Amino acid sequence: MKEPTSTTNLDRYGSAQLPWSRARDIMASDTPKEMLTFFVSTVRPDGRPHSAGVGAVWVDDALYFTGGPGARRSRNLAANAACTVSVSLRGIDLVLEGEARRVTDSATLERVAAVYRDGGRPATVRGDAFTAPFSAPSAGPPPWHLYRLTLDTAIGVASAEPHGASRWDFAY
Template sequence: MTDYEPTSTRNLDRYGNGPLPWSRARDVLTADTPAADLTFFVATVRPDGRPHSAGVGAVWVDDVLYFVGGPGTRRSRNLAANPACSISVRLRGIDLVLEGDAHRVTDLDVVARLAEVYRSGGWPATAEGDALTAPFSAPSAGPPPWHLYRLTLRRAVGVATEEPHGATCWEFAGD
């Protein structure tokens, strides 16, 4: 378990609201993945510097965000060349952007455990070696097998969409 805690917190709110606690975003991620119907988007950088964004199947497990991508997808090719990325999601009561580096997970035990997590949320994933397979996935994932990626969190920005309102940037040391 990583148990990320911010090394610094900066209040971005211009309307007099205090900083949001990191636990607000973390607790919703913990409670709502993988069961809630959340849409995550990963943004990567192409070799020529242009941005690329795609929807991903993501889950928050033990204070770490994991997501999938086929080896031939633009996001996987981009991450192989440059692991820097951001992932955005609209959660209950807070919009969240996570920034860091994403690296492929090849530990067979972790891949098997994440397959179980995805299955508990309704996606019938199975581990086949160091990748995931299933009868179906989102079109943006490419054909199976799918690689599993782990985000090393460096920074997050949250904007509350319900009371108490506010906007906050959290910085993390990463691994």
């Protein structure tokens, strides 16, 4: 598993720094079975922000999400891969920063589609994208591209014991 190259304690109340494993393990266990909404924020070509709720999954130590080719997030990511993804997990709020790039290799597509299916989302691979009888309206019509977030930084603020706030930096 990819571990952070450094951790910074952001807590101002004396709590210990949080281990990255806390956030990572919750994402691994709760996606896609829990009804979590991840918010992907991208940058439009004119510099204005865009944010959309997505269903994401943590698979093999990476976060994946989808978007139709015509969806604003997909068009933004095609021009600028930088993005943030935010989610409120059990006991910890999390912001992930990095770059999201389209995934087209069939082995990864099949692996991630299987995880979505295990969570009750009927994803199937067709060519280099996903299709299904339904998806979130913000994804646009099928096919849906799959994106993998490569983490640069993550920030977590614990809302349950043990409390704390930490920043994790990753070097790839």
